[in-house]
Amino acid sequence: MLIVEKYGGSSLATAQRVAAAADRAADHVRAGHRVVVVVSAQGDTTDQLLSLATQVSDRPSPRELDMCLTAGEQICAALMAMALGALGVDAVSLTAAQAGIRTDGTHGDARPIGLATDRIWRELARGRTVVVTGFQGVSQAGEITTLGRGGSDTTAVALAAYLGADKCLIYTDVDGVYDRDPRKFPDAQRFDRIGHDQMLALARGGAQVLHDRSVELAKQYHVPIQVLSSFRPGPGTLVTDEPPDQP
Numbered sequence: 001m002l003i004v005e006k007y008g009g010s011s012l013a014t015a016q017r018v019a020a021a022a023d024r025a026a027d028h029v030r031a032g033h034r035v036v037v038v039v040s041a042q043g044d045t046t047d048q049l050l051s052l053a054t055q056v057s058d059r060p061s062p063r064e065l066d067m068c069l070t071a072g073e074q075i076c077a078a079l080m081a082m083a084l085g086a087l088g089v090d091a092v093s094l095t096a097a098q099a100g101i102r103t104d105g106t107h108g109d110a111r112p113i114g115l116a117t118d119r120i121w122r123e124l125a126r127g128r129t130v131v132v133t134g135f136q137g138v139s140q141a142g143e144i145t146t147l148g149r150g151g152s153d154t155t156a157v158a159l160a161a162y163l164g165a166d167k168c169l170i171y172t173d174v175d176g177v178y179d180r181d182p183r184k185f186p187d188a189q190r191f192d193r194i195g196h197d198q199m200l201a202l203a204r205g206g207a208q209v210l211h212d213r214s215v216e217l218a219k220q221y222h223v224p225i226q227v228l229s230s231f232r233p234g235p236g237t238l239v240t241d242e243p244p245d246q247p
């Protein structure tokens with residue numbers, strides 16, 4: 001199987017958590033799967049970088065802001081590849097430019113416009129696990145772009161679509177998709193399964209669990225997404241084309 005698995009910032013907030021995420025990815029590799037890992041920046045790195053930028057300029061240039069913000073994912077991808085290496089898994093980290101994540105040129109809110117996946121396939125063919133920086137792309141003019149806050153989900157879904165992955169796993173700090181924010185409403189109900197359209201409505205309505213554009217892409221390319229907790233075992237929520245079951 002080819003698995004694309006994405007880890008969010010809270011799942012990677014410390015070195016120990018990066019190692020734990022690497023361990024999970026390594027399990028999938030040891031089970032015989034080919035694995036592409038997509039990482040967010042660690043913890044609140046992106047917020048910190050944003051704050052630094054606004055301390056040196058009231059109106060930072062969108063181009064330079066993207067240069068700055070994408071550093072968080074680049075650090076994390078290298079750490080993930082090192083952590084996998086320490087577990088005996090041959091891994092290589094790639095920036096979006098190296099991985100062929102092409103986007104339009106809209107700094108801060110770029111859309112993927114066709115991925116050039118040949119480098120990823122070459123690395124996979126060499127038996128390597130590929131770690132890709134989430135949230136970033138490269139424009140046709142060769143500029144570094146970002147996909148909007150929360151955009152590493154979109155990186156994962158775009159990769160799953162273009163690689164024809166068998167699974168797209170999104171590891172996060174909640175154990176699935178709920179009908180309301182489970183952190184605010186203790187009686188919120190988790191969906192075992194939810195349709196792309198209903199998920200899109202939740203994401204557009206402000207549910208943080210998945211980036212709305214990742215759900216749009218998943219719907220367009222019929223990519224099923226499994227939302228899982230990094231911290232607790234459980235079935236999570238399957239986001240699919242199928243009509244949803246009510247909680």
Ligand code: ASP
Nearest residue numbers: 040046135149150151152
């Ligand atoms: N690191 C980026 C953000 O904080 C992208 C992501 O986490 O998906 O928005």
Ligand code: MG
Nearest residue numbers: 008150208209
């Ligand atoms: Mg997110």
